[in-house]
Amino acid sequence: MEQTNLDERLKDVMSAVFGLEPSEITEDSSQDNIEGWDSVKSLALLVSLEEEFGVSIPLDKVVKMTSFKNIRLTLEELIK
Amino acid sequence: MKYSEILRANLKLKKQVADQKPFNVRILGDVTCNVLSDVVSYHLFGQGVNASVSLGNYDNILQESFRTEGLNAVIVHYDLYAVLAKSDVYCEDLSDAQIQDVEDTLKGELGMVLENLKGVPCVIFDSFTSAAFQINPLRPNRIKALARRLNAFVEENRHPNTTVIDMDTVVSAIGRDACFDFKLYNLTKTLYTLDFNQEYVRTISPLLLKVTGHAKKAVIFDCDNTLWKGILGEDGFDGIDMSFHSKAGSYYHQVQQMAVWLSKHGILIGLCSKNNPEDVQQVLDSHKDMALRNENIVVSEVNWNDKASNLRQIASELNIGLDSLVFVDDSSFEINLIREQIPQIVCLQVPQAIETYPAEFSRMVNTYFFISSSKADLEKTLQYKQQAQRNKSRREFTDMDSYLKSLSIKVVLNVDQAPEVERVSQLTQKTNQFNLCTNRYTESQIEQIRSSGTRHFISASVCDKFGDSGLTGAVIVTKDGQTARIDDFLMSCRIMGRNIERVIMDSLAGLLKEAGCTRIESAYIPTQKNKPVADFYDQCGFKVVGEKDGAKSYALELEDYTPSGITYIETRTNK
Incomplete structure (x- = not known):
């Protein structure tokens, strides 16, 4: 999968979950700078990502899904 | 529909219904129900209901059942999987005394919960199910038996405002493996998948629509390739097919049979078709393969006008809102026209794979109509017919x-x-x-x-x-x-x-x-x-x-x- 395509889709999902515009999600987005990224949003993010990318994210990866970069890394490993 | 799409749509839809009277739904569960609350909101927003869905504190069903002020509807979900997960003994290995203890505790709680909720206009109570357990059908299973006893208790002690949802039917509709997400349960105590929640919300939809006054009231059918296979104006009286005994016609016949049944249960059936009215009348009067007859049909706009105008005319003749109509047609042109011009009408397009038509029709009915068995509703078709006669005589x-x-x-x-x-x-x-x-x-x-x-x-x-x-x-x-x-x-x-x-x-x-x-x-x-x-x-x-x-x-x-x-x-x- 092409990088830009994956980035776009990830931004799209994240923005939907956090109620933002896709342009408001950047490479540096993380739990530290997105308001309201709590356990409920983490749950919504997990459900949405697995659905969007057709993958099952293993337990040990789920707990590390705290930033755009980490999530992208996980997805790249699962998709390739 | 994807979860991210639901979340995004909810933000937008919520604003569109903001001027409506709020409808307060509370979900009480011993599993996490956040996904369910989003799906319920989405469904109700889409029906024009200003839903405000809140969650009771996790695993506090009894405590939360004391706080019902201002609530229009409550969904109660006890899950045997969550209850038994608290025990460190494998479920098949539980002693009789331990099972009895679980049963007694739950019954004590259930009695109070049902009583506390009796003043809420609509209570939706999920039945106990053993579906999340790996059950071997070769042996009698005690969890299954426990679920049965608890369900019998709920049935005996519920007030008339409480409807019990048969969870096993919902589970079987999409298949057991598609219902449960044990990873999410491990992480967040969310047991049910998005797919399950969507099926579940379709199941309870008529109850919520009824109590908000948004249940649909009428099904309006196109004729050609909707009530029968073929085009009356081209294939002629003998060329159309809705025979119970023919391969292609039987699906149309089944849908007609369902429409007849609906007409006997207070749902209004109408026609909206581009045809010569006398041709359609002849089919209704004398075609041997029709299940639908004049007596089942309360309103008919068979002419060459555009269908949006005809549907508006039908709503005004029946004196019901446009959002009370469901429209069934085979043509994507007509369906899109109505979706565009009168978005509040729910449309069902006759599927290409015609063998799925009866099931899709039935699914639409089960989602949008509350089928009553009260006597007043059974007489409604006749009354609407009389109303149409009055309108005629008024002219x-x-x-x-x-x-x-x-x-x-x-x-x-x-x-x-x-x-x-x-x-x-x-x-x-x-x-x-x-x-x-x-x-x-x-x-x-x-x-x-x-x-x-x-x-x-x-x-x-x-x-x-x-x-x-x-x-x-x-x-x-x-x-x-x-x-x-x-x-x-x-x-x-x-x-x-x-x-x-x-x-x-x-x-x-x-x-x-x-x-x-x-x-x-x-x-x-x-x-x-x-x-x-x-x-x-x-x-x-x-x-x-x-x-x-x-x-x-x-x-x-x-x-x-x-x-x-x-x-x-x-x-x-x-x-």
Whole structure:
């Protein structure tokens, strides 16, 4: 999968979950700078990502899904 | 639909319904129900309901059941998987005493919860299921048996406001493996998948739509390639196929059979087709393969006009809102036209894979219609037909008064009659247009009014020379010394436009005078649908004494009341 395509889709999902515009999600987005990224949003993010990318994210990866970069890394490993 | 799409849509839809009366739903569960709450919101927003869905504290069902104020609906979900996960013994290895202990504890809790929730207009109670456990069908299973005993207990102890949802049926609709997400359960105590929640919400949808007054009322069918295979104008009377015995025709026949069944359960069936009306009439009259006949069809717009105009015409003939219609057609052109022009109409396009047509039709019915078994609903098809005849006969009269005189309308008013509690409650839940305050009452609330001594309900039953419309009007009043307050004044749209409301007010004024009242107070609270009656109290001579955000409060000194002077409606009052 092409990088830009994956980035776009990830931004799209994240923005939907956090109620933002896709342009408001950047490479540096993380739990530290997105308001309201709590356990409920983490749950919504997990459900949405697995659905969007057709993958099952293993337990040990789920707990590390705290930033755009980490999530992208996980997805790249699962998709390739 | 994807979860991210639901979340995004919810933000937008919420704004569109913000001016509607809020509808408060609370979900109480011993598993995490956040996904469910998003799916419920999405479904209700889409139906024009300003839903506010909240979650009770996780695994605090009993504690939360004490806090029901302001709630319109409550969903209760006890999960045996969550209950037994608290024990560190493998479920098959639990001793009889341990199972008994779980059962006794749950029954104690259930009894209190059901009792605490009895005042909520709509309670949806998920049945206990053992579906999340790996069960070997070769052996009798104790978890399954436990679920059965608990369900029997709920059935025995539930109040009439509580509907039990058979979870095993919902699970089997999408398959066990698609229902449960054990990873999410491990992480967040969310046991059910998005797919399950969507199926579940479709299942409970009619209950929520009924209690919000948004249940659909009519199915309008196209004819060619919708009620039969083929095009009547081209293939001819003998060329169309809806035979129960033919391969292709049988699917259309099955859908017709379902439509016949719906027509017997208070759902209105209509036709909207581009055809020569006499050709379609001939098929209805005499084609041997039809299941649907004239007697099942209340309204028919068969002509060459565009279908959006025809559907508007149908809604106005039946005197129901456009959002009460479902439209079935095979043509994507027609379906898209309606979706574009009248988005509040739910459309079903006849599927390409015709073998799925009966199942898709049935799924649509199960999502949007509340199928009642009450006697009043069963007679509705006939009444709407009579209404259509009245509309036709109306065209023959040039002035309204002489038309109304010709109808020989009779109105019977009853005060606080026990057998009418169910119907009066139903009327308050369904009536949108002629409804001055739009309060919804459950049966038990009407029953409380009946036995209160200070509050009363007055029903109005109407008939005329075309037939009996049944109990179609209701007034709820509260007496406080010499002042009477009209809490609610409502009438079915079936009897609107005949000045019946004026003679009801005449009789009401008489009744209140006899009861020693000197003053009546009342109010009009606007909704999207009740604008036609915004001036009703003004017309009856009430004075506006307060106004806020379009809501008006009124008062009238009884000695100032001027009767309507209508003599062509015969009224009788039974106290």
